[in-house]
Amino acid sequence: MTHELRFSAGRVWAMLLRYLYLLRSSWPRTVELLYWPTLQMLIWGFMSQFLYSNSSYVFRAFGVLLAAVMLWDVLFRGQLGLSMSFLEEMWARNLGHLFVTPLRPYEWVLSLLSMSMIRVLLGIVPAALLAIPLYHYSIFAMGLPLVAFFVVLLIMGWSLGLAICGLILRQGMGAEGLAWTVVFTISPISAVYYPVSILPGWLQHAAWALPSTYVFEGMRAVLFEGGFRADYFFSAAALDVLYLTLGATVFFIAFHNARRRGALLQMGE
Amino acid sequence: MRGTAVKVDNLVKRYPTAVAVDGISFTVARGTTAALLGGNGAGKTTTLSILLGLLLPTAGKVQVLGEDILRHRYRVLPRMNFSSPFVDLPHRLTVHQNLLIYARLYGLPDRRERIEKLATDLQISAFLERPAGKLSAGQKTRVALAKALLNDPELLLLDEPTASLDPDTGDWVRSYLQAWQARTGATILMASHNMSEVERLCSEVMMMKAGRIVDRGSPQALIDRYGRTNLEEVFLHIAREPRIALEAVN
DSSP states (O other), X not given: OOTTTOOOHHHHHHHHHHHHHHHHHOHHHHHHHHHHHHHHHHXXXXXXXXXXXXXXXXXXXXXHHHHHHHHHHHHXXXXXXXXXXXXXXXXXXXXXXXXXXXXXXXXXXXXXHHHHHHHHHHHHHHHHHHHHHHHSOXXXXXXXXXXXXXXXXXXXXXXXXXXXXXXXXXXXXXXXTHHHHHHHHHTTTTTSXXXXXXXOHHHHXXXXXXXXXXXXXXXXXXXXXXXXXXXXXXXHHHHHHHHHHHHHHHHHHHHHHHHHHTHHHHOOO | OOOEEEEEEEEEEEOSXXXXXXXXXXXXXXXXXXXXXXXXXXXXXXXXXXXXXXXOOSEEEEEETTEETTTOHHHXXXXXXXXXXXXXXXXXXXXXXXXXHHHHHTTOSSHHHHHHHHHHHTTOGGGTTSBXXXXXXXXXXXXXXXXXXXXXXXXXXXXXXXXXXXXXXXXXHHHHHHHHHHHHOOEEEEEESOHHHHHHHOSEEEEEETTEEEEEEOHHHHHHHTTOSSHHXXXXXXXXXXXXXXXXXX
C-alpha cells in the first residue's frame, strides 16, 4: 500500500479525541445536543396523545409521529454533527496545523463521521428513553428495522454533510449557514409525517429519489402493518451508496481545490 | 558533504489575478538555518506553504528531505514540522490536550514523556492545563514551538517565529532554536521580517521581492555586497530599488 493511502486508526482516534475534548469543554454544547431532540419529542408526544383520540391516522399506530420525529432527527443530527465538527476546524483556523501532520484527508473524514454518530446517539437516545415513561411508547419496540432505518438515515446525513462541507471549503465561511438549512429543503418531500401519496405526482418522483422517503414509508409499514419492507430498505441503501459517493466526491474535490488555492492556511472566520 | 534538505527548482505559483512565486530555485543544506527574507507579498509564506504540501504549485519541482513533496508528501511529513504565530492552536482545548492530539497524529509512542520533556525545556509546564486561547503571545509562541518539535523534525519551517514578541521573549526563543539545532543537527528554514534575527540565526539568506529571489548569500556576504552596515539596510535597499525586482537570481 502506498504512503498516500496508508490508514492509521491512531490518527482517526486523535481527531475524534479532539472533538470529544471540545464537547467536554463546553457544557452548553452538550446540553444543546440533548435539548432539541427532547423538546421535539415532547411537542410531538403531546400532539400524538391529542390526535390519538381525534385522528384515525394516529389511532392506527400511536407512535407514528413520535417515531417520525426521532428518525428525522437521526438524519438532521447526522448531517449537523458532521458539519459542526468540520466547522470547529474552520472557526479555529486549524487546517494549516492539521494538514502538515501525516493526517490524510480521508482519516479526517472518518473522524468526522464517527463524531457525527456519537452526537446523534447522545442526542436521540435520551429522548427515546424519556418517551417510554412519558407516553408508554418505545421506539426500540420496532426491533431490527429500527437499526436499518438508523443506518440509512445516518449515511444520508453524512452524504449531505460532506457535500455541505465541500461547499464551505469552496465558498468560504459565507456558506456556513448551509449547515443549518439545507437538510430542511428535503424535509417536505421525504414524507416524514405523512405518506408520500399525499404529494403531487410530479413531486413523488423526486421523493422516491431520496433514501429518507423509503425509510419513512418503511417505518409506517412496520407500525401500521407490522412488516419490514426489504424492497424499500435495499432501494434506500442503493441510493445511500450513490449519495455518499457524490458527497465524498464533492468534499475531496473541494479539499484538493482548497490546496490549489492556498485556502487551507487562510480558511477561517 | 552534508546533503540537501530542501531543493526547489523553478517554482511558480500563479493565481488568477497575481503571480505569488515567479520561478524561484534554491537549495538548503542539511543542518543549516536559512531564511526567506522579503516584504509583504514577496512570496515567502507561499513558498513555505508549498514546502509543507498545504499549497499546490502551478509549476516547478520541490524536494524535501530527498522526497518529491508533490508526489510523496506523506513520506516526508512525519519528518518535518511547522510553526507560525499566525496559525493558533485551537483555543478551547488546553495546551496539554492540543499537544496530546498532535503527538497522536504523529504516531509518537511515548507521548506523555515527550510532552513532559518539551514542557520542561520550553518552560510551559505551568500552563499545560490552561486553554490555549488564554495564553499570552509569548506563551503561545512557546506552545507552538512545542507542537512543532513534538516529532523531533529533521526540517523545521518557521513563519515569523518571533513576531509580536517582546525583545526578551524573542531573544529566549532565538536562543532556544539555536541550542535545539546545535543539539539535533536539524535544518531550519524560516520566513522573517526581523533582520537581526536572521543575522543571528541564519547562514544563508534568500532575498525575495515580487515572487522572485533577487539576491542570496550569507548575511555578511549580502551586507558586504551592498556596502551596508547591517542586513536591515540591505533589505531596505532591495525593497526600495525598483530595478532589483527584474534582476532575479536563480
